[in-house]
Amino acid sequence: MSFTLPPLPYAIDALEPYISAKTLEFHHGKHHQAYVTNVNNLIVGTEFENANLETIIKKAEGGIFNNGAQVYNHTFYFEQFSPKAATEPSGALKAAIEKSFGSFDAFKEAFTKAAATLFGSGWVWLVKDATGALSIVQTSNAGCPLRDGLTPLMTCDVWEHAYYLDKQNLRPKYIEDFWKILDWKVVEGRF
């Protein structure tokens, strides 16, 4: 099957001033689009030609994995933001975070540290395992927790292209702003 680039669920400038329209134009319009185009080209004539993204993420290697996982990761990333974000979790998700991390603040601190210290390009994730327990994982480059049987709940893209036009080398500033537009209502839906 052929994949298509999902439109952003908000206007290109909706996340200003935290993530600029210019960053989103490149991140969504160029990077995300390129991953879609590349995976569509690479799967032709392979066993993955009619596979869905989850199968590609679990079984493919090399370019098909890299581009397929990046399609999934970016869609997952863009969908979790809102200009009117609920900036704290509630209900069952809040309880699960408190159970796994002690408190929402302790979780936030641990996640921020994981995002700031991932060396090179990659992603930091809040995930749920088969027992329902939550944890934080770092993945390099196109890595995706689905490959390890974990359910991703939310993610922070720490490839430099996610923030370099707005923040340059100041990744901590990007992470600080990330929390202001992360919509916990979306995360609760995934949970």
Added chain:
Amino acid sequence: MSFELTKLPYAYDALEPYIDAQTMEIHHQKHHGAYTNNLNAAVQGTAMEGKTIEQLLAGISALPVAVRNNGGGFYNHNLYWEIMAPGGAPAPEGDLAKAIDAAFGSYKEFKDAFTKAALTRFGSGWAWLVKQGDSLVISSTPNQDNPLMDLAEVKGTPILGVDVWEHAYYLKYQNRRPDYVEAFFSVINWDEVAKRFKG
């Protein structure tokens, strides 16, 4: 003795329009500066203190990951600044040119292979021209690894390297890494590369 962030051998705007002054300044002061500081912090007060960067890299598989990441970042950027210069020769000459022809067929074929290595490095990393004895090979490494590290797949002495971390080109080229790599060829200091080839 601690490692020091050396000054660039040219002005921040010297490589314009190929690499812009803002990129050079942030890349040198902030990124390279941070690797230097973090490397010093990682070796200070340990048995690693006082070793040269080459000594550290040669045994990196047994050292903490902070030394691998920051020591690599310190060394790689030193090389990168030095193998660039404004108005350099358009192509290698002399023994280096002969070695490139012998290894790759022609300068054009070398350039194509080196460009391919730089463009296909997924994520952050470097592409290298590596001296192995009298011969030359092309390789690429992830993140701040390099061919001097004992854990590198292709080991040898790097004599040319292009940084393909997005911070090396994003302000000017954004997602267009191919344009950056093409521009890089306009600022290679082939005299310096030849010097490193001679060893």
